[in-house]
Amino acid sequence: MQDPYSERMSASETRAATGLSLVFAFRMLGMFMVLPVLATYGMDLEGATPALIGLAIGAYGLTQAVLQIPFGMLSDRFGRLPVIYVGLVLFAAGAALAATADSIGGVIAGRILQGAGAISAAVMALLSDLTREQHRTKAMAMIGMSIGLSFAVAMVVGPLLTRAFGLSGLFWVTAGMALLGALIIATLPRAQGHLRHRESGVARQALGLTLRHAELLRLDFGILVLHAILMASFVALPLALVEQGALPKDEHWWVYLTALLVGFVGMIPFIIYGEKKRQMRRVLLGAVSALLACELYFWLFGSGLWLLVIGMVAFFTAFNLLEASLPSLISKVAPAGGKGTAMGVYSTSQFLGAGVGGIVGGWLYQHGGLAMVFIGCAVLCALWLWVAFGMREPPYVTSLRLPLSARALADSELAARLLGVPGVTDALIVADEAAAYVKVDTQLLDRAALDRLLA
Structure with a gap:
């Protein structure tokens, strides 16, 4: 029998954490793989315009934002597994709809349906049910790493799969990964009951306080802007590589691979400095300033392949740093017993930003070209910098x-x-x-x- 106070995760806990990390990774791969290719390959679809391409890029975020917290609450009432299975089937159905579509409208509908599978909160709740208290942070860190890794892999694998199988084939692969995720869920250990846990789920009692917490709202606004800029940039950057860099769309993968690898390594010293020296406010303000500088750089100097590559390396360094820092800051700032609720509102803000960013980025490109997208992103960065400047140094707790x-x-x-x-x-x-x-x-x-x- 496993010692309940053991410092080692049991075999069932390891299997649960690994399996749920894979489910998260497959789902996020399906979400992200289309980002670097939809702006270029999607223009071949019937009725495609830059504005509609932007809507297709960000559409999943809108339904995710609306359904994220309700799905978590439904899992408390009806059980984790039914909600997760329904979410994965919706995700697969949306991918299949997009794969069979020959018009941009069909792809948009598929992306909206994909987003309806908002199972993040239910998966995190299941993780709490299947792990002991002393190992829960470790298990959640495994899921966090799987999400970060899936984004990096998606930026490289998406263009390669699309070059080999086309946009339709990419969506079919996405549908297959969602169904594979459902099979993984079926093999996991069964929980003895639902653990009511405020660190991994939304508590209605804490919702009002979270929505009135000034420091949490600053961070929620930050993640909204960060993902709005990401989605708008993925309307513009693939097209910039073709138009300004003269790089064929089926060779974009190496640019993303270079930018992500250098950006990941580049962010590590800043994370260490911020945590060790307890200077996360300075690090965050510096990263937002760097993001603003990148957007201005793209606008003013993004007229050649290597200039774009240099800008994208700096962009992904700042993006990776902020993407890693903001959840940690939420955890630090949230009051005792409010972390799960704070993360639920944070995730909703993140997906809302993705939806708005894709839509606005496509509209700006259609009406003002690449320059207008980069200027719009720079304005958002400046607004975020102004909001973030008033933040206090977070408690290191x-x-x-x-x-x-x-x-x-x-x-x-x-x-x-x-x-x-x-x-x-x-x-x-x-x-x-x-x-x-x-x-x-x-x-x-x-x-x-x-x-x-x-x-």
Whole structure:
């Protein structure tokens, strides 16, 4: 029998974390693989215009934004597996619809249907059901890495698959990956019950506070703008490589591979500096400023292949840095017991930004060409920089969920006692979960005192 306090993940926990990471990766691959190719290959579709191409790029984000939180709540009521299966089938059906479409309208409809499979919250909740408390952060980190890796792979594999099989073939591959994800879900261990967990799911009680939290709203606005810029840029950059760089569309893969690899390595020192020196505000403001500089660079100097490649390396360095930093900042800023809700609102903002960015980017290109897209993105960056400038340095804390005994729950002063432990900055007692949610500064925490109090 597995020791419930073991420092090692059990075989079933490892299988669950690995399987759900793959489900996430396959789904995000399907979302992202079309980004570098839709602006170029999509123009061959009947009725295609730059504005409609932009809508096709961002359409999935609109339904994701609307259904993200409701799907999570439905999984609490009807079970994780039914909601996940329905979401994956919707995703596969949307991909099949786009694959069989010969018009841009059909592709847009397929992308909207793909987005309706908004299962992120349900998958995270299932992960909580299948892992023990001490391993949950590790399991969630595995999913986070799978999402980042899937984006990088999609930027390279998307153009290669489209060159080999066409846009229709790319969507069929996407449908197949969604169905493969459903098969993986079927092989996972079965949870004994649903864990009510505020770190990985939305709590209605915390929603109002989250929507009124100024620092969280700054970060939500940031991820909205970041993904709006990403989608708008993927309307413009593939076309810029063809028009300004004279690079055939079936050779774009090496540009994305170069930019992503150098950008990933380039962001690491800044992440280490921000966390070690506790200067994440400075790092974030610097990255947003760099993103603004990249958009101005594309506008003013993006008139040759190598100039575009240099700009894209800098762009993806700043993008990767922000994409990695913002979730960490949400975790730091969210109040005790509010992380899951804060992440739910954050994800909704992210997908809303993707939808708006694709639509606006396509419209700007149709009415003003490449220059107008880059100017529009620069304006968004400047607005984000202005909003972010007022942020405070975040608390450098970690969230913990601590199960409580009946005796501890009976202590009406427990929250105050927890706040008296050195290093504990926030505490919330949730009686119906028999748990305490605390935020701790690990450099200051007296863990022995915390354990004695709970014992």
